[in-house]
Amino acid sequence: MIVMSIAGVDPSGGAGVLTDIKTFQAIGVYGTGVVTALTAQNPYKFFSTLPIDENYICEQIDSVFDSYEIEFIKTGMLYSPEIIKLVAKKIDEYNLKAVVDPVMVATSGGDLTKKDIARVLNKYLLPKSILTTPNISEAEKLANMPINTKEDAIKASEKIVCNNIITGGHLDGINTININGEISTIKQELIETDNLHGTGCNLSAAITAYLAKNNDLHTAISKSLDYIYESIKNGNYGTLIQQNVKE
Numbered sequence: 157m158i159v160m161s162i163a164g165v166d167p168s169g170g171a172g173v174l175t176d177i178k179t180f181q182a183i184g185v186y187g188t189g190v191v192t193a194l195t196a197q198n199p200y201k202f203f204s205t206l207p208i209d210e211n212y213i214c215e216q217i218d219s220v221f222d223s224y225e226i227e228f229i230k231t232g233m234l235y236s237p238e239i240i241k242l243v244a245k246k247i248d249e250y251n252l253k254a255v256v257d258p259v260m261v262a263t264s265g266g267d268l269t270k271k272d273i274a275r276v277l278n279k280y281l282l283p284k285s286i287l288t289t290p291n292i293s294e295a296e297k298l299a300n301m302p303i304n305t306k307e308d309a310i311k312a313s314e315k316i317v318c319n320n321i322i323t324g325g326h327l328d329g330i331n332t333i334n335i336n337g338e339i340s341t342i343k344q345e346l347i348e349t350d351n352l353h354g355t356g357c358n359l360s361a362a363i364t365a366y367l368a369k370n371n372d373l374h375t376a377i378s379k380s381l382d383y384i385y386e387s388i389k390n391g392n393y394g395t396l397i398q399q400n401v402k403e
Contacts, residue, residue: 157184157185157186157368157369158185158187158224158225158226158368159180159185159186159187159188159226159228159229159230159364159365160187160188160189160190160215160217160226160228160229160230160367161176161180161187161188161189161190161229161230161232161361161364162172162189162190162192162197162213162222162230162231162232162234163176163190163191163192163231163232163233163234163257163259163357164191164192164193164194164205164235165193165194165195165231166195166197166261166293167193167195167196167197167198168197168198169193169274170198170199171189171197171356171357172231172357172365173189173190173191173207173232174189175358175361176230176232176352176357176358176360176361177242178363179357179358179362179365180201180364180365182383183362183365183369184207184365184369185365185367185368186189186267187189187361188220188224188226190213190216190217190220191208191213191216192207192208192232192233192234192235192239193204193206193207193208193233193235194207194208195233197218202342207210207233207235207236207239207352209329210236210238210239210242213239213242214242214246214306215300216333217246218328220252226227226250226252227247227252227253227368228252228253228254228255228364228367228368229247229252229253229254229255229258229364230255230256230257230360230361230363230364231243231255231256231257231280231281232253232257232259232357232360233259234259234273234281237272237273237276237280238266238274238279239299240273240276240277240281241276241280242373243281243394244280244281247281247284247285248284251390252271253286253367254284254285254286254289254373255279255285255286255288255289255360255363255364255367256277256281256282256287256288256318256360257288257289257357257359257360258273258277258288258289258290258291258294258297258298259294259354260273260274260293260294260297262356265345268343273297274294274297274298274388278317279300279307280318282298282317282318283317283318284369285318285319285402286319287318287363287373287374288317288318288321288364289320289321289323289356289359289360289363290316290320290322290323291322291323291325291326291356292322292323292324292325292326293301293311293326293374294311295312295316295320295322296312298312298315298316298317299311299312299313299315299339300315301315303322303327305327305362306327306330306332306341309322309324309327309330309332309358310332310334310339312332313332313333313334313339314334314337315351316334319334319335319336319373320333320334321333321377323356323359324343324344325355327344328343329343329345331343331381333374333377335373335374342377342378342381344381345385348362358383358384358387359380359381359384362376362380362383362384363376363377363380366379366380371381386388
């Protein structure tokens with residue numbers, strides 16, 4: 157089973173392509189990675205972004221598919237409308253099933269994309285995707301509404317243009333899942349820690365890996381939520397390892 161991450165590079169290893177590959181490996185699938193942008197950041201501070209030329213992103217994707225058969229991909233930071241449109245085109249070209257992590261802002265606060273990314277995601281990429289995994293802030297942008305309550309999250313999930321899980325890290329641990337119009341929630345205990353850098357990347361990567369292992373969407377999401385929770389709880393997580401080294 158071979159999957160692909162199309163995302164940016166976090167040199168600290170806690171997010172982006174590097175952590176996606178770690179998650180793929182942990183769940184037992186082979187991960188390939190296409191780089192959309194370089195970043196200078198760590199779990200505590202964001203410095204800058206350097207996007208990769210769209211033509212070179214295209215060549216990276218084509219070079220992998222020249223050798224491998226891949227069904228499931230995940231996307232992370234796509235940075236610009238041009239890159240989003242390119243990825244949407246490749247989904248059609250290679251008949252891919254895409255899990256979209258609509259990354260817009262780094263955990264440390266840096267703006268990772270150009271403006272108006274939510275509109276372009278809604279128009280070009282999400283209609284071609286099998287799932288998107290926004291956090292509350294990202295879901296507010298995709299649905300164009302504020303989310304302060306469980307009821308708000310349910311309404312937002314109905315406005316997002318594809319299947320989605322709105323993660324509940326900033327909503328009392330309530331994850332809102334909308335698959336084919338059927339809405340459910342999964343509430344998880346919130347773990348008190350500052351080491352949450354890259355959790356969104358890990359979740360979407362885990363879902364992609366479990367889908368590649370022949371799980372349906374509901375099962376893949378449930379297993380992935382458990383995977384992330386246990387990883388944070390037990391410290392088997394890239395940023396936790398970094399924090400331990402730092403201390």
